[in-house]
Amino acid sequence: MALKGLDIFKLIPKTHSNCKECGFPTCMAFSMKVAQGGAEITKCPYVEADVLEKIAESTAPPMKSLAVKLGADEGKIGGETVLFRHEKTFVSKTLYAFTLNASDSDEAIDAAIKQNVSVDYTRIGERMYAEFAHVSSPDGTNLTPLAVKAAALGRGVIVSTRNYDAAKSAVAAIADSKPILNGADKDNFEQFSALATEHGILLGVNAPNLEEMYELVEKLEKLGNKNLVLTVDTGNIKTAYEMVVQIRRTALMGGDRVFGYPTIVNVAGLTGGDPALQSALASLFTVKYGSILLLDKMDYATALPLYGLRQNLFTDPQKPMRQEVGIYPMNKGAENDPCFVTVDFALTYFVVSAELERSGVPLNLLICDAGGYSVLTSWAAGKFSASSIAKFVTEEVESKIKSRTLVLPGKVAVLKGELEAKLPDWKILVGPNEAVALVKYARELVGA
Numbered sequence: 106m107a108l109k110g111l112d113i114f115k116l117i118p119k120t121h122s123n124c125k126e127c128g129f130p131t132c133m134a135f136s137m138k139v140a141q142g143g144a145e146i147t148k149c150p151y152v153e154a155d156v157l158e159k160i161a162e163s164t165a166p167p168m169k170s171l172a173v174k175l176g177a178d179e180g181k182i183g184g185e186t187v188l189f190r191h192e193k194t195f196v197s198k199t200l201y202a203f204t205l206n207a208s209d210s211d212e213a214i215d216a217a218i219k220q221n222v223s224v225d226y227t228r229i230g231e232r233m234y235a236e237f238a239h240v241s242s243p244d245g246t247n248l249t250p251l252a253v254k255a256a257a258l259g260r261g262v263i264v265s266t267r268n269y270d271a272a273k274s275a276v277a278a279i280a281d282s283k284p285i286l287n288g289a290d291k292d293n294f295e296q297f298s299a300l301a302t303e304h305g306i307l308l309g310v311n312a313p314n315l316e317e318m319y320e321l322v323e324k325l326e327k328l329g330n331k332n333l334v335l336t337v338d339t340g341n342i343k344t345a346y347e348m349v350v351q352i353r354r355t356a357l358m359g360g361d362r363v364f365g366y367p368t369i370v371n372v373a374g375l376t377g378g379d380p381a382l383q384s385a386l387a388s389l390f391t392v393k394y395g396s397i398l399l400l401d402k403m404d405y406a407t408a409l410p411l412y413g414l415r416q417n418l419f420t421d422p423q424k425p426m427r428q429e430v431g432i433y434p435m436n437k438g439a440e441n442d443p444c445f446v447t448v449d450f451a452l453t454y455f456v457v458s459a460e461l462e463r464s465g466v467p468l469n470l471l472i473c474d475a476g477g478y479s480v481l482t483s484w485a486a487g488k489f490s491a492s493s494i495a496k497f498v499t500e501e502v503e504s505k506i507k508s509r510t511l512v513l514p515g516k517v518a519v520l521k522g523e524l525e526a527k528l529p530d531w532k533i534l535v536g537p538n539e540a541v542a543l544v545k546y547a548r549e550l551v552g553a
């Protein structure tokens with residue numbers, strides 16, 4: 106049963122009461138935070154080992170959070186605490202894999218790799234690409250050379266096979282890449298579990314229905330393996346949907362930790378190669394509740410709507426997406442080039458900066474602290490005002506920039522008079538209402 110803040114407080118030794126070493130002002134404040142899942146009990150150095158274990162177990166999230174290696178980077182899957190994003194937030198975004206089939210010719214595999222890795226771009230500060238290469242050889246044929254090829258792509262690798270010898274060889278060949286070994290089933294789970302444990306890698310658990318999946322996970326846990334990912338690979342859309350939803354509901358609402366693991370959904374196995382169906386199902390299983398989706402391929406037609414959906418879904422609704430406050434020179438802008446000011450809402454920054462960059466005019470984009478809101482919202486809330494802009498300009502800008510030309514967003518033209526009074530040395534101009542008009546405006550401003 107989950108421990109409450111007061112229960113945890115009683116378990117903390119009183120020898121160093123309120124010493125603040127945990128980063129909280131009192132033992133009680135710390136205990137409350139631990140009970141809410143907002144702090145780890147290990148932050149208090151005075152809790153004894155057996156108590157530590159008891160508290161950690163009872164305050165652990167209902168779903169395990171597991172690290173995955175993505176080439177030189179590290180990612181995270183699982184750790185979710187809510188069924189619906191509006192309840193709190195989702196924490197680990199869905200990751201995507203493109204599939205390389207060992208039965209294909211070398212030419213076809215090389216062409217698939219070239220096409221899949223070509224999808225790689227940045228949207229609102231986030232890299233959008235398929236985080237995994239999924240190598241598949243159900244009977245193990247040609248698995249190792251394909252796994253080696255996939256590991257060289259600098260992203261995560263998922264190795265899918267039911268053949269133990271092939272799995273052993275492939276995993277050993279790319280051990281440094283820490284692949285996910287996907288293929289444990291009711292017949293091979295002991296060998297696969299030992300292999301995954303030996304290499305310290307995640308094990309994908311395969312079963313055709315919920316009952317068998319539950320039994321298999323229990324058996325693997327009895328073997329001491331809790332680094333598991335539950336693979337939904339049914340070949341049937343309805344069954345796959347039911348499984349992935351029931352796994353999540355059982356863990357989060359039922360508190361049953363046997364299903365408290367992230368999931369892999371084999372979307373490619375549901376689409377029959379239909380790219381439109383792949384897009385639809387990838388969206389469905391991003392919303393509900395795939396941790397990793399195995400896709401046939403990643404192309405721009407799939408990626409653009411899918412990554413937009415993912416970015417919206419896995420953004421904390423309680424935290425505005427913000428761009429760091431500061432001076433951003435564009436087109437080699439220097440100290441004598443004009444300044445354009447706007448807010449720190451990430452979307453505003455990316456739209457405005459893209460247009461200013463497109464103008465080719467050297468200038469400085471000033472990002473003000475506006476609480477992470479859009480221009481009109483922050484102005485209405487008093488967070489983007491003549492006072493806040495003037496404060497930012499005098500404290501952060503004037504010592505670094507010699508230009509005294511400042512362009513306001515057209516939507517807050519009303520600030521011009523007050524800003525002129527607060528910044529008498531500056532020439533205050535009013536830019537266009539819409540970002541799309543910035544290219545023409547910037548060029549005309551400098552006579553380009």
Ligand code: SF4
Pocket residue numbers: 117118121122123124125126127128129130131132135148149150151
């Ligand atoms: S470190 Fe431990 S003893 Fe010190 S204030 Fe935090 S909870 Fe209390």
